[in-house]
Amino acid sequence: MISIQLNDLQVECEQGRTILEVARAHGVEIPTLCHHPSLPPAGLCRLCIVEQEWPDGERSVKSSCTLQATDGMKILTDTDRVHSLRAGVIELLLLRAPHATSIRDLANLYGVEQPALTQLQEPDGCVLCGLCVRTCEQSMAREAITCAQRSTGRSVATAFHDRSENCVGCGSCVNVCPTGVLHLEQQDGVRRIFWNDQLLNETELVPCEDCGDEFTTRQLLDWTAQRGKPNAVDTEHPVCPACARQRQARRMARPLARY
Ligand code: SF4
Ligand code: SF4
Ligand code: FES
CATH class of the missing domain: 3.10.20.740 (Ubiquitin-like (UB roll))
Known part of the structure; x- marks a missing residue:
């Protein structure tokens, strides 16, 4: 120590x-x-x-x-210096994501006023923290998204701005995004991942064999099985975590029924 x-x-x-x-x-x-x-x-x-x-x-x-x-x-x-430097960082974040609750909360905490939006660039809500890219790459091992250069600056995008074949629709990037600029929509058996209104990919939702809830995507099931994760869901008979626990409980109770 x-x-x-x-x-x-x-x-x-x-x-x-x-x-x-x-x-x-x-x-x-x-x-x-x-x-x-x-x-x-x-x-x-x-x-x-x-x-x-x-x-x-x-x-x-x-x-x-x-x-x-x-x-x-x-x-x-x-210290005063730390406080003032953090306030400067927050001011820049506010320019990028003026509507994000997480950034506004920080601004309130540090007494930072919304700066005038006099920049040439429209705020796109992305603070370029890189969490989504690093999560996709390092936690999911997919490298489906990257920080790309646009005419107006940097943004998060797929390669060549096409839909990414690498994206398995896990939603991890959405979960870590502090501003909500990355989001997902689910409709008619399809999960769509967006950065602002830019569609990154579509994946096929899979229903639980027991309760019917669409709880994951076909691509994520296949990828998890391929990676040999010990808790991978059976890709032929997918069951959501809640129903899997119920099945397990029933299996454990069965021998007791004899007594
Ligand atoms: S949803 Fe797609 S882009 Fe996001 S972390 Fe998962 S694989 Fe990567
Ligand atoms: S999309 Fe979200 S997580 Fe990704 S860099 Fe922008 S703010 Fe960060
Ligand atoms: S540099 Fe430490 S949290 Fe971002």
């Missing part, structure tokens, strides 16, 4: 932990945007910045999600 100073607290933690992890473990709030606990840190958004104070009193600004704790370190998470 090592020891660090976190604001006024002297805390112990394991070597290799990030400052963000240590802070959260001790109830110290640090806002994040591009961080997700199931993905390696990317250090993209700079919202999680803190100050590191060196023995000579000098301070430098670091991203807490990528900064590893070392013994004797002194970290300040709530």
Whole structure:
């Protein structure tokens, strides 16, 4: 174990932990945007910045999600400088996604006013946090979407802006998107994934063999089976998680019925 100073607290933690992890473990709030606990840190958004104070009193600004704790370190998470730098980041986020609840909540917290939308570029609601791309690539191993360049700037898109054959319609990218610019619609047995109004792909919904609820997609079932996941659903006889639990409970109760 090592020891660090976190604001006024002297805390112990394991070597290799990030400052963000240590802070959260001790109830110290640090806002994040591009961080997700199931993905390696990317250090993209700079919202999680803190100050590191060196023995000579000098301070430098670091991203807490990528900064590893070392013994004797002194970290300040709530100084005027940190507050003002985070407010600057939030102002830029507001320009990109002025209607996103998550960004407006942050702005309220930091007292940031909505900046005048005088930019040439229309806000498209995407803060380019990259969470969707990293989730698709690193959690789902699909690489169906990427950060692409458009005439007006960067956006999230499929290769060549065509519908992506790689997309299995899992919805993981939608779940991690902090602004809701990625969303899905389900109708007539089809799941559609959109970035704004741009259709990324369509996949076939699969009903549960027991209750009939459309709970997954054909492409995701096939991909999960292909990856050899131990809890893969039977692709021939798909059953949703709730019905699978009921089947299991019935199987377990059967031997007891004899007594
Ligand atoms: S829905 Fe498609 S694009 Fe989104 S994470 Fe799943 S495979 Fe990737
Ligand atoms: S679509 Fe959502 S998750 Fe993806 S980069 Fe934009 S804001 Fe982030
Ligand atoms: S959460 Fe640390 S840089 Fe984005």
